[in-house]
Amino acid sequence: MPDKNKIGYRPTWVEVNLKNLEHNFKIIKRRLRPETKILVTVKADAYGHGLIPVSKRLVANGVNFLGVASIDEGIKLRAAGIKIPVLILGLILKKDIIPLFTYNLTPTVCDFEFAFALNHKAAKLNKPISLHIKVDTGMGRIGVLYDGAFNLTEKIHNLKFIKIDGIFTHFPLADTNRKFTISQIKLFNKLVIDLLKRGIDIPLIHAANSIGLIDYKDSHFTLVRPGLVIYGLHPKQGLKINLKPVLSLKTRVIFIKQVPAGYGVSYGHAYITKRRTRIATLPIGYGDGYPRNLSNLAQVLIGKNKMHISGRICMDQIMVDVGRLKLKIGDEVVLIGKQGAQEITVEELARLSKTIPYEIVCGLSNRISRIYIS
Numbered sequence: 191m192p193d194k195n196k197i198g199y200r201p202t203w204v205e206v207n208l209k210n211l212e213h214n215f216k217i218i219k220r221r222l223r224p225e226t227k228i229l230v231t232v233k234a235d236a237y238g239h240g241l242i243p244v245s246k247r248l249v250a251n252g253v254n255f256l257g258v259a260s261i262d263e264g265i266k267l268r269a270a271g272i273k274i275p276v277l278i279l280g281l282i283l284k285k286d287i288i289p290l291f292t293y294n295l296t297p298t299v300c301d302f303e304f305a306f307a308l309n310h311k312a313a314k315l316n317k318p319i320s321l322h323i324k325v326d327t328g329m330g331r332i333g334v335l336y337d338g339a340f341n342l343t344e345k346i347h348n349l350k351f352i353k354i355d356g357i358f359t360h361f362p363l364a365d366t367n368r369k370f371t372i373s374q375i376k377l378f379n380k381l382v383i384d385l386l387k388r389g390i391d392i393p394l395i396h397a398a399n400s401i402g403l404i405d406y407k408d409s410h411f412t413l414v415r416p417g418l419v420i421y422g423l424h425p426k427q428g429l430k431i432n433l434k435p436v437l438s439l440k441t442r443v444i445f446i447k448q449v450p451a452g453y454g455v456s457y458g459h460a461y462i463t464k465r466r467t468r469i470a471t472l473p474i475g476y477g478d479g480y481p482r483n484l485s486n487l488a489q490v491l492i493g494k495n496k497m498h499i500s501g502r503i504c505m506d507q508i509m510v511d512v513g514r515l516k517l518k519i520g521d522e523v524v525l526i527g528k529q530g531a532q533e534i535t536v537e538e539l540a541r542l543s544k545t546i547p548y549e550i551v552c553g554l555s556n557r558i559s560r561i562y563i564s
């Protein structure tokens with residue numbers, strides 16, 4: 191089990207099960223045509239799971255590409271010795287293009303000015319560069335508007351030191367609006383065909399995030415871009431897919447005391463004991479990214495029971511009214527994951543916290559050590 195030296199002296203840690211990560215990757219791969227390539231998004235520290243250990247395990251399992259949000263995340267991959275292609279899904283400033291060449295990172299491009307600057311630098315260095323073009327078929331975020339996509343691609347295609355390796359789009363409503371998503375797939379497909387007719391044959395054509403991958407076979411094209419499902423989390427309820435959660439969040443009871451009935455607990459006394467009872471304190475709080483709006487709401491697994499958090503969550507501590515539960519200082523408490531037959535899922539916390547699973551795992555701060563189970 192977890193190595194104390196790695197956790198430090200505050201017994202709160204995240205366990206990342208890399209065997210489960212591998213399981214999810216294989217399950218997802220089985221849903222694809224054998225020739226479809228996979229880019230896994232490892233941005234935001236691999237959704238809070240740890241960029242380098244996650245990426246290394248995916249590389250060992252044959253992932254084709256990694257997707258990050260920034261040059262900085264890409265440089266971290268290179269510094270760790272990861273050699274496979276890395277696509278930067280976000281945009282960067284023109285003044286920051288040099289590291290793309292130094293670290294062999296692939297940028298996303300959605301305007302000619304940027305492509306021109308890249309071409310200029312590539313010519314100067316005599317080092318051709320690959321890029322992916324982002325097309326907005328209805329996301330309203332980055333990306334060239336659909337109507338301008340053909341012309342932009344054609345113009346970039348004519349730049350001597352640029353190779354268009356990929357073209358992609360993104361779904362805003364894949365979980366809620368099938369008709370809209372299918373219309374996006376059709377538009378995007380038409381663009382790809384028009385480009386082919388014009389002699390522009392782009393190898394990597396991609397649209398599918400996790401939900402696209404699972405619910406829309408026509409969105410697979412030549413590459414898919416899952417994130418969430420690889421971490422064993424569900425982008426919506428009721429999916430028939432055997433994913434295994436990768437991340438658990440654990441701590442240990444740091445203090446227990448007896449208090450009388452009518453005793454106020456934590457800031458604002460938002461919890462008042464109904465009887466003489468015992469209050470356990472846990473060394474974790476919103477300063478670790480555990481959402482404060484779960485105060486008096488979420489449960490934790492403690493002494494093989496599901497118990498509610500009592501009162502407001504503090505920056506570094508949480509209290510639980512444990513009644514007569516058999517318990518001692520140092521006992522393990524699970525905030526996400528399994529204890530015995532019980533489980534608390536990220537999805538459940540996300541619902542209670544009125545957010546999405548993504549935000550729960552990304553939010554776990556790096557004050558919490560990550561322990562890897564391989």
Ligand SMILES: *Cc1c(COP(=O)(O)O)cnc(C)c1O
Pocket residue numbers: 231233279360398399400401415416417418419425
């Ligand atoms: C993060 C991201 C994905 C992955 O989305 P999931 O819902 O986690 O599968 C795919 N594409 C782009 C452009 C992204 O930024």
